[in-house]
Amino acid sequence: MKRRLTIFGAAVLVVAASFVVYAQEASAAVGLHTSGRNIVEANGQQFIMRGVNHPHVWYTGNTQAFADVKALGANTVRVVLGSGKRWGPSNDVANVISLCKANKLICVLEVHDTTGYGEDGAAATLDEAVNYWISQKSVLVGQESYISINIGNEPIGNNNPSQWTAATVAAIQKMRSNGFQHLLMVDAPNWGQDWQNVMRDNAQQVYDADTLKNTVLSIHMYAVYANAQTIIDYLDRFQNNNWPLVIGEFGWQFQSGEVDHETLLAQADARGLGYIGWSWSGNTDPVLDMATNFNPSQLTTWGQRIFNGAHGIKATAKEASIYGGAASPSPSRSSVSASPSRSASTSASPSRSSASPSRSVSGSASPGGGRSCTAVYSVVGQWPGGFQGQVTVTAGGQAVSGWTVKWTYAGGQTVTSFWSADVTSSGANVTATNVGYNGTIGAGQSTSFGFLGASGSTNPVPTATCTAV
Known part of the structure; x- marks a missing residue:
């Protein structure tokens, strides 16, 4: 779920001219794991996420979505779950995993209740999200080759984002002390957008806190990523330091001032970075729907762009080898041209839009x-x-x-x-x-x-x- 951040449309990320490159250890975990800045499968084959977010907790009956996004070429689906603090609780996790496996999708499971903690008084803490994962442990253990656990969505708002580092370290360590060996994904503060660079500047500390060295950082790109250079500078910092990163959510350039999705997609393709767009359907702001009324035959312009466009899902996704897929393509080494500087904030919420049928x-x-x-x-x-x-x-x-x-x-x-x-x-x-x-x-x-x-x-x-x- 997104929160409009128009005041940050002109935010500038300051990136140092030179960086110290940290050599990350290969993960000791089973199943999906990190190796340097890449995600790899148990057999060592690189896996590059290409997928979409599905708002499952608000549309639990819409299980056809898993087959629909697979048919359009996705290899990953990020599934919105609730811990019970605000939404849910999602007690159908075993069925969600079965749907992902039946449709040969890697599942990123996320708790949405943490969204904007510290600024949104109804939000859950990361520690409460970990407690939810512990309650679901029996259906998660043994699925390490098929799922990644995204501990909490956008876990800190814009109030005191510096608390993110300690809260994230504690959440990772609590997951490991409770026996989880899964690939963990952690979202940035500032409603996921890290416009104050807390995640960027503390990435090594967070990664080192994981005893299994099996955590991938996730940036959500909306209003803050208003131009090509902002996107490139941010991604450069992670690449130069060999930190594992995915673009866990992003919107698109539907009008002047919106996210520069053209640069985002091209850069992700060139760098071999995973991306997961927001979102399949069901937004209150229908411009963010990829499919009108969850109907794959009614793709919106956003849906056409992310599935069928240059650097989109159909052109770049490779099925995970655990399902028999071939190796992911090597990142393009050609130069990536930036699109015009246009982007701003965007908002999605759990309530469904009143979109009319296509005419x-x-x-x-x-x-x-x-x-x-x-x-x-x-x-x-x-x-x-x-x-x-x-x-x-x-x-x-x-x-x-x-x-x-x-x-x-x-x-x-x-x-x-x-x-x-x-x-x-x-x-x-x-x-x-x-x-x-x-x-x-x-x-x-x-x-x-x-x-x-x-x-x-x-x-x-x-x-x-x-x-x-």
């Missing part, structure tokens, strides 16, 4: 030099006074090198922000043209762009037309 109208354009395309306009979510739209552009019988989509609103709607296209309006008339990375579409292939809009009491769906070049 669409197709329109085809006159062919240009034998090239043609069609456009499908869809309303993928709406709320009083506003909505989220998506347009899917499909090339005809020949590849296209550019496209323009037009439509006219009949209900007084206006486009307020947009992504993956350049959008202009003149009264009720709207024109969208491709951006640099999605103008070329193969014959019969598709791309999509999205936008947020304002609407009145009605939101009629316009007919969209497409022209190709």
Whole structure:
């Protein structure tokens, strides 16, 4: 669950010019474990997490989600659980693990009740989260090759984030003293974003506190990661010190000022870093849903981007070898170009949005030099006074090198922000043209762009037309 942090949109991470590189010992634990800055399986094969978060504790009946995210290419699912302090208690952990194994997914299990402790008075402590894991020990032991235990989600807010180090060290040590050999994952303070660099500056101390040397640190990238250099500087610090790291949650650049997900994905791919996007479905803020109403056939622009885009899940994920998967690909050594500096805060909460079912109208354009395309306009979510739209552009019988989509609103709607296209309006008339990375579409292939809009009491769906070049 995210908390808006707009005041930190311009936060700057100060990174020293040179670093001491610490050589980490290989973990002595069984199953999934760390080796240097990598996660490896029991056989020593590297495993790079490529997955999504699933809000299981609020949608316990939606178990189809495990099969759906696997079918889209994920190799990991981070499962939201409750300790009983705020949500839950989740007493179906054995079934969750079975679902992950049946769908050949690595399971990251996390207690969400700790979110924002010290700032949110209802939050649980990390020690209380450990007590929950102890209560579930009988179903966790023996599953070390299939699961990682994320002790507590975003365990410290913005009040006194320095308490994170001692609390995290104590939680790790309590887990080990109670016999857990699993790969442990620990989230950063500052609602997971570490904008005051407490986790960054104390990473070695936390890692050394684990007698099994089997802890991976997790950063959540939202508002603070507003530009490419901020992301690169933060990731450089961990890589240069050989500290194991995953990007345990992140959002996307759905409007100016939002997280620079393009740089994030490209950097993670180039460095061999795991990432787990937020989230599959069910957010109060529907722009963060990857699938509308948990329906994999209704992927949003965010869902299309993380599953099907460059450096996305389908292109980079490899199944864990425990399930018979081949070795993960080596990280790309080519230079990674940063996308424009745009990102800000984002918010997700357990209550479900009032997104309406997808509605669409197709329109085809006159062919240009034998090239043609069609456009499908869809309303993928709406709320009083506003909505989220998506347009899917499909090339005809020949590849296209550019496209323009037009439509006219009949209900007084206006486009307020947009992504993956350049959008202009003149009264009720709207024109969208491709951006640099999605103008070329193969014959019969598709791309999509999205936008947020304002609407009145009605939101009629316009007919969209497409022209190709």
